[in-house]
Amino acid sequence: GEDVEQSLFLSVREGDSSVINCTYTDSSSTYLYWYKQEPGAGLQLLTYIFSNMDMKQDQRLTVLLNKKDKHLSLRIADTQTGDSAIYFCAEIPNNNAGNMLTFGGGTRLMVKP
């Protein structure tokens, strides 16, 4: 997804916080998503945020949205080794007829014990 950008790699120590960043281009996207992909598996929806919100918290996950800068972030508190995975941000641009998701390139999170 060339319209959604993420850094490729993030390494943290177990117990630290992880922050995964994403920039998107379609300011009219109504919802923005974070998906998680564990090794050898498909993608699973982790959380989402509605575009009229600045922040959403769900247990260890905090999503921050800066609409002015088109910047989305996912913070994982107390990161565990089980959080090691690839994380994708995604949007549904308003100009697509199929209501389809446009994904970023994914950020590989490695959690060191």
Add this chain to the structure above:
Amino acid sequence: NAGVTQTPKFQVLKTGQSMTLQCAQDMNHNSMYWYRQDPGMGLRLIYYSASEGTTDKGEVPNGYNVSRLNKREFSLRLESAAPSQTSVYFCASRRWGENTEAFFGQGTRLTVV
């Protein structure tokens, strides 16, 4: 409840061979999608079917064809495989609506030699 099922899980093809990747969902979803995943490029949409009876091209349709056989099944065909089509292919489905979760299959890892 199986969700989204893809077959096969792995496949090796010789250049020029053809094959069909199968996808079926049992969630009564209207929309189905085929993505390919390549390192650092996230998921790119190949084709989608917004509803039974319709199919449309996505971002990278060249070299592929699709069939929405019925509401449950959406197949992806490679008529003459090329090494550039070596990738991991994911099928996804979702209920029609503004903010509905997309469910992904486990993926098909295809190597073209």
